[in-house]
Amino acid sequence: MDIMPGGVTSPKGFRASGAHIGIKAVKAEGVAPPKDLAVLVSDAPAVVAAAFTTNRVKAAPVLWSQRVVARQAPVRAVVVNSGNANACTGDRGLEDAIRMGEATAEALGVEAEEVLVASTGVIGVPLPMDVVLRGIPQVCSALAATPEAGEACAEAIRTTDTFTKQAAVRMEIGGQVVTIGGMAKGSGMIHPNMATMLAFLTTDAAISREMLNRALKASVIDSYNMISVDGDTSTNDTVAVLANGLAGNPVIAEDGPDFAAFCAALHALNTHLAKLIVRDGEGATKLMEVVVRGAADVDAARRLARSVTTSNLVKAALFGADANWGRVLAAMGYSGAPFDPAGVHIRFTSPGGSVTLMEDGEPLPFDEDQALQVLRESEVRVEIDLADGDAQAIAWGCDLTYDYVRINGEYRT
C-alpha cells in the first residue's frame, strides 16, 4: 500500500482549517504566530469510530467526545485546540469542552452532539474561553477542501512537534476510488495503550459504523499502541476516523475483499503516522524499530517489543550509539511476557550494516567499530528471535536525549 502526500482534505467532501487564535503565545515579532485551533468538517454526515486514552484521568474533551461516539449516530465535525489540554480542570473544564463543541456547531449550522472535541497542551490550566469562542467562528470561516487547508489544520494541532504529520492512501473498491487521509501529532506523553497522541482520519469510503469500528480497533493495536516516546500515557489522546461515503463505493458492511482492502489501507496510513510521531518524539534523534519474531503468541511478542522501546537504559544507550545489548535482554526480562532466555537471538541492523550479539541465549563476540557503524544511523532496528513459535510484533520508539530532559524540564515556563 503506497503512502501518498495528502491529509484530511484528500478524500472527497472534507474541508479543514487551522489558524492562530491566541491560545499559544506569539514567540517573536516577524515569526509567524503558532497555529492553535483546527476545525475539520465533513460535508455529508459521517459514520465515526474512535479510540480514547486508557488513562483513568481523562481530559474534559475526551469525556465529551466519548459521549458523541457513544450516540452511534453520524458526526459532522471535529474541533481541536493546541496549547492547552483542558485536562485536570475540574467541572469547569467539562463545561468549557461542551462550549467548544457548541460554538463550533453554531458556526457550522450543525448540532453540538455531532462535533468531536479534542485538546492538547499543558495540563491543569483552564482554557481561555474568551479567546477560544472568538476564534472558532473565525477558523470556521476559512474552511476549505484544499491541500493547503489540510496542512493548516494539521499544523494547528501541533504542540512540541517539530514538523506537521499528515499523509493519505488510495485504493479502488467496487470500481470506485476510495481515499483515506490523516493527520496526527505527538510528541511527549507517548506510550502504548492508545493514550498517546491525537490522530484524525477522514475517508470518503462508504462503510458501516460497525465495520469502521472493527477496522480501526484492529489497526490501533499494531500501530499507535506499539509506539512509545517516554512511557507516559496521556490524559487526552484520541484517534478518530470519519467516513462520509462520498466515494460512492458499494457500502462495506461485511467481511470480504473490500473490507480487507480498506483495513490494509487504513493500517498502512496509521502505521505511517505512528512512526512519524515517534521519529518526532521529544528530543529524539533516532528511530528504533524493535521486531520480535518466533514468539509463542502475539501478545507476548507485543509486550516484549514494547518493553524494549520503553526502557530508559536502552533508549539512552541508543542515543550514545552504545551496543549495550544486555539492556535489551533485561528489558525483555521485566516485560512480564514469558520466554526462554536460552533461546534468544539478538541482532542490530541499520543502513550502516548489521551485527549479531546473541544466538541461542549465548553472547557472541562482536566488533565494536562495526556496532558503532550500525548504531550511528538515524534508524536502527533491533531484531529479536525467540525460536519459540510463529508470532511476531513490531514496536517503535526513540532515543532518550539531553533535549528530552530540556524540553520537559522547562515545558510550562
Add this chain to the structure above:
Amino acid sequence: MDIMPGGVTSPKGFRASGAHIGIKAVKAEGVAPPKDLAVLVSDAPAVVAAAFTTNRVKAAPVLWSQRVVARQAPVRAVVVNSGNANACTGDRGLEDAIRMGEATAEALGVEAEEVLVASTGVIGVPLPMDVVLRGIPQVCSALAATPEAGEACAEAIRTTDTFTKQAAVRMEIGGQVVTIGGMAKGSGMIHPNMATMLAFLTTDAAISREMLNRALKASVIDSYNMISVDGDTSTNDTVAVLANGLAGNPVIAEDGPDFAAFCAALHALNTHLAKLIVRDGEGATKLMEVVVRGAADVDAARRLARSVTTSNLVKAALFGADANWGRVLAAMGYSGAPFDPAGVHIRFTSPGGSVTLMEDGEPLPFDEDQALQVLRESEVRVEIDLADGDAQAIAWGCDLTYDYVRINGEYRT
C-alpha cells in the same frame, strides 16, 4: 529507631574486606584504583533470608545464590564483584559464578554451598576469571571486623554510585544489645519489584530462619520495592540478611515484642539504605518522596505512589523545578490503580515551603514564585490525598537529568 553510623561489621562476629583486584580499569595514575571485589564473612554459621530480582532474565550469580538460599541451611559468606554483572553470559556465566563461590569457600575453609555470590556492572561480558580467582584469596586475607573493613567492603560493591552506602541500627532484645548493619549500592536499573540493587545486611540477632524471612519480606515491600531511579528492573538484584546469633538474645522464634522490635529496626535500616540509593540515582540532583494517603487499600496506594516516581515527565519537571502537577495526576491515572480523580488533593512541600495545587479534584490557582521556592530544594515531597480510605504508602524517586542521559549513553565505553 535511630540510624547510626556503621555497616556490615557493626554486629558481633562479622568480618569484611574490599579491594581493587583488576575487574574495573584503573582510571589514572595517582587516583586510587576502584575497588571491585568484596567479601563478607560470618564467624558463626548464619541463618539467611534473601529476595532476588523478579526479572525473567536472571544473572548467573542470582541463580547460584537462589540455590544457596533454597537449601534452608546456614551460610557463612558473601562474595560480590562490581564492574561486571555476569548476566546474559550463557552457560559459561553460571560456571563462573559457581567458581567464584568455590574459590571463596576454599580461601575461607567453608563449603561452596555456604557462599552467596553477587555481581553488578555491565551486562553480557564474561567475567575475567583469571583476575577474579587471583583476587579472591587476596581479598579474603584482609578480612577484618573493623569499621574500616566494612567501609572497604561497601566501597567495593559500587558501580556508578557516587558515595558509599552503609548504616547500622541497635536495639535491646531480652536484655542483650542486638545490632543490624547494612550496605547497599545503586544506582541505575533501579525500579520497584526487588529488582533494583544489591543490599547486604548482617545482624548478631538470634532469630529463626522463618522469622528472619518474614521480617525481610515485610520490609522489602515498603523499602527497596518503593524506590525507582529509571523504571528499569535489573537482572542481578539481591537483598540478603545474615543473622549469626552472637548477640546472645533469646532466639526470636515467634511473634511478639522481640520480633516487632527486630522488624522495626530492620525496616528503619532498609528504608534508610533505599533512600540513599535513590538520592544517589544516576544523574539525580533531587530526591522526590511521594506520599499517598486516604487510599482505599495499601496496594492501590503503593501503585499510585510508584507510578508518580517513575514518570519521566514528572521527573523531568522536578529537574526543571516546574510545578507541572498535572503530570502527577496523569501518572496516577495510568498506574492501573483505582481512584476517583474528583477526590484528589495534591500538595508539594519542601524545606522551601509548601504549595497546594489541587483540592477535591479542582485545580487551585497558585503562586509560581512560591512553587519555585518549594521545587528548588534538593528534597521535595509530593503529598497526595485521595479522601477514599485509610491506607497509605510512600515511594521515593529522583529527577531525570542531563547527567542520567550522559551516564547511560556512554556507560560501556
